[in-house]
Amino acid sequence: MAHKIKYQHKFKIKGGDFVRAGEPSCEIRNIMREIGIGPDIIRRVAIAAYEAEMNVVMYADNGTITFTATPKEVIIAVDDTGSGIPDINLAMQPGYSTATQEMREMGFGAGMGLPNIKRNADIFEIYSIIGKGTFLKIIFKLNGKKN
């Protein structure tokens, strides 16, 4: 059955690991090329996956990114254990950031992470529990906006 066909790959991310940051989103891009997904969708997923990954690296203790491709959509699910987001509406505002001075010096923390993910996604969901962690579900439709 066509709707059961999917490809899934899980990546582990460690909070604070800036050295290996970017590797999962790079791998995700390679996978999408092999599936033959159009360049513009690849670019949108690449941007969103990288931002999501950096959020885990910067603010969480541990996390996973699960990449799922079906014939109709690409889903990036990000699950982390960490402090969680106290006010999601505030976090979604462009320019709002809780990044430390150190992170800003490294060129991160412009407060565009979550807004950027939302802008590139077709469907964006975010849940967070303070003291536990955050969950993101980012969906890209493959047939709607073709190229």
Next chain:
Amino acid sequence: MVKKTKLLHAISVRIHKKKCIGCVRCMRSCPTKAIRVKGGIAVINTQRCIDCGECLRVCPCHAVIPLTTSSTDIGKYKWNVALPSPVLYSQFEQHVMPHQILSALEQLDFDYVYDEALMCEMTSRAIEEYLDDHKEPRPVISSTCPVVVRLIQRLFPSLCGLIVPIEPPREIAAKNLRKEIAKKRNIKQTDIGIFHITPCSAKMVSINSPETMTESYLNGALSIRQLYNDIMKKLRKQKTPTMLGTQSSVSGIGIGWAIGGGEIRGLKYVHSVAVSGVYDTISILEDVEAGRLKNIEYLECMICPDGCVGGPLTVENRFIAKSNILRLIKIIGGKKRIDVHFVKKLYKEKFFSFEHSIRPKPFPGLNEDRIQAIEALNKKERILKKLPGMDCGACGAPDCRTFAEDIVRYEANLNSCVFLKGEKYDSKKIPAR
């Protein structure tokens, strides 16, 4: 408009079957995994090759032959023009100045020699005009290296729109020369042969199958390596004592284009970055694609290490060559040699512009049908689990991952793996997930 010998495949190298020993070095060095070793001989997949020349560098048997124009082809035209890359100035002894090299070149079979460096300086100015006019998107990426253009089309197709739509200096120079010479000498444009003197064979592909115009303004490209000895001989015969660049009309800003960072040196936009080498270029383009470098104005990418002086068809060691260029810049100076208003006028007339934009040409996925591609991807991962993961290359593919990909594309057989030999190929044996 311009006649030229077409190659069967638009690719800049071929494998000499008798010289090739099937040692897998080229296969391993290929950044796009375009090479396989079949029956003890390297075979290049022309669809995947981006003409970076890495195979040319590593081959220990000189079995990778660059397909540049042969000297005999020059005889086809009534009037021949040499258009040397500024890299040529870095290839001889320290005291040899550009104008001596140009005059030695003219004494070979050329009727006229034009210093490309001057056009490089003009192009720098045109790029600046473009950046002034277009404040976004960023970063704008250089169009000079034909391999970078191909790499973007193939691996980063979504970035095609970021490439600056300005032809590289060699094409603009040839366009201008053909018109001017035909007028001045009263000869047909088709009787003029314009040849680039090149540090790499990739230019051959941009001449034979250009990406941004119907036909290239150049008729061919001869490598620096091909002409080196002849130029040397002429240089030795030159009687005039060495003049220290006073009479040279070449441009200091333009000469800089021979080395990595040379293109951005002439720009007023300081938030520019220069990258060279194939793997560093790929990695910076990954950053661009992930939207990380929007604060950078201009991105110069050169496939060869240290820029064009690191081209595979040069003679001098690239570090020495780079030092030679830096010394020439010091002597000739960074002073602007061009008329800014004239360049502005030409820019407005679209003299520098692409005929048409660069089209994305992504590598095909595992299958045209998305459902089958996803299934193939799952199968590939199952096969990969069975493979030893040593990336030995004995199967004829560069690494286990690519081998698994070849199998799901029906281009290879699991039996080719020396570790699994003896185990009969049985798709049921591939572990289920």
